[in-house]
Amino acid sequence: MATKAESRLTTLRVVSYALVITWLIIAAFPFLWTVWGSFKVQGDFFSKADWTNAIYGILTTRETGGAFTLNGYFGAWIQEEFWRNVFNTLVIVFFTVCISLTFGTLGGYALARSGFRYAFWVLMAALAFRAMPHITLVSGYMLPFFEWNIWGLKATTVIVLVAINQPFTLWMLHSFFLNIPKDMDESAMVDGCTRFQAFWNVIVPVMWPGVITTGLFSFLLAYNDYAVTSMLLSKPNETMVPAVASFLGSVQVQGNIMFAVAAVVSATAPLFVLILFFQRQIVSGLTAGAVKG
Amino acid sequence: MKHRTFFWFILPTLSAMVLFIALPIVSVFIQSLFVQHEQVLVVSESCGPFGCVEETQVDTEATAQLREEQPLGRFNxxxxxxxxxxxxxxEIAEVxxxxxxxxSFIDGIMDLKFYKALVFTLTYTFVVxxxxxxxxxxxAVGVNNLPKAFRGVAIFISLLPFLVxxxxxxxILSWMVDGEGIIGATLQNIFNxxxxxxxxxxxLMWIMLMVYGVWHTLPFAFITFYAGLQTVPQDTxxxxxVDGxxxxxxxISVVVPHLMPLVSFVTLMLLMDNFRVFEPLVSFQAEAHAQSLSTFIVSDLREAGNPLYASASATSMLTILGVVILLAPVLIRTWRDFNAKAH
Structure with a gap:
């Protein structure tokens, strides 16, 4: 009897290991393959004849003399001026994250400390706004932005991204501030602080873990956005993600798909590093809204 | 907190949301009621040796001026x-x-652009x-069974498809399943x-887009459920x-019921995000085979030189209506919970 139960347990265990390993391979393989392939020539990256070419780089050796080549990166960064898009991304992401967090901490703190009914309504409205498809909002911006001549500017996109970010930021920081005991700022106010002084001197010093977690998600949203940035930025102001997408159209025609591959790898690499260092915060942020209900 | 203080604290975030989320929705609605001006036509008579012919010409200047003066177009x-x-x-009545x-009724409907996009969007949402x-x-259950040392690595790898x-x-996937890419070429060999x-x-394109959808969003469900599994009460x-x-x-009887609140949370998030499916269709260059409501809007907005704001706005309003219908059950429940708490 015991052996039977034991053996069933192990088959179950084997199945569950197999499932996890399959998933991990499916999750990781595309990235490994593309990073490796980005140092090859196109004939190896799309090696229809023999897939081992892509690993050993037979054609790459024949064409460039070495098994690895930086041609794709050179073409993307220098020839197609991808560094401009990287710079634009840095500017837009930096300002989006800073402004969203400033607005979000103030609003989230107020919502967490206010017991009035309208605080609930603000949160519900934020949830409804979170559900709006970004592209429908974009179709509302286009005409007015063209009329006011502010289409295509970096500043416009920053403000739009901040606004789209707010519902999520507000919910995250609201639930974070609920966990900071009310007594802390209220005792400061008993001692004669105004509400803002209490916030500034008592809450701000202890809020950084929550702010960092929320900031990571603001960063990801701004960094990964395509719907807004591709429609609202003019060509010279484009960030990395829409640039990669437009690479696909223009470069494919010239037969230089490796430029796009190199650009994709360049845009993904920072995210690897980010996950490596902030895995704990990302996981806690993803589950914050869920586990607390 | 006093009303006044609350107001000043909430002002920046609320004005950002009202100006750039609420007002655009209003603007979309207004735009959807107007349609672009028709071209201004001038009829002139040109008389030749064989009699007079009436010619209709487009007065480009007057058209441009009219469009300049009233960018919204005329009320429709x-x-x-x-x-x-x-x-x-x-057309539906005709079909x-x-x-x-x-x-044949379904075939007739699938010829209509909007319904095609709607059918794809709904299929995508309710399959993925x-x-x-x-x-x-x-x-999540599998990773929870892993030895502790491997869990961190498993989570790290799993986060990649979601956060990129x-x-x-x-x-990346479209290159791999390309006819010349590793997966595409292998499949061609297998099926000869x-x-x-x-x-x-x-x-095949529909299947691929849905496979991509699962690959991309699975980590979110996994991470949430994994966190939930850590809180399953050991006593139960x-x-x-002990009960055998x-x-x-x-x-089935202990873990899943414990995770039920998480399931409804994840379902809500997934419905919201899958309904707006857009980017994969761009990357896979799928426009010939699949259109979603979002790509439908974009193709109207990208119409070269002459964006179809009215058409894009009408689709947007219908999309928002779709979101509202999808989320209605959840919103009604929240409303009931809130009222129950209040009384």
Missing amino acids: GLATYFDRSHLASA WRTSTGLS TPLVLIFGLAV ATIVGSM DPSLSIKASTP LEAAR ANKWQTM
């Missing part, structure tokens, strides 16, 4: 909503009259969401069919074991 009421590229009421059976829930839970930009992730190509077949598990439940029974 709800007509855009019912025209051929949206709800197509006239209804001429169709010989259910299948349950698959992600099931596989996400399975992977949708457009970038789908582009060199013409097998995702870009050439509508069903112990009690189930096997692993599977424990899973």
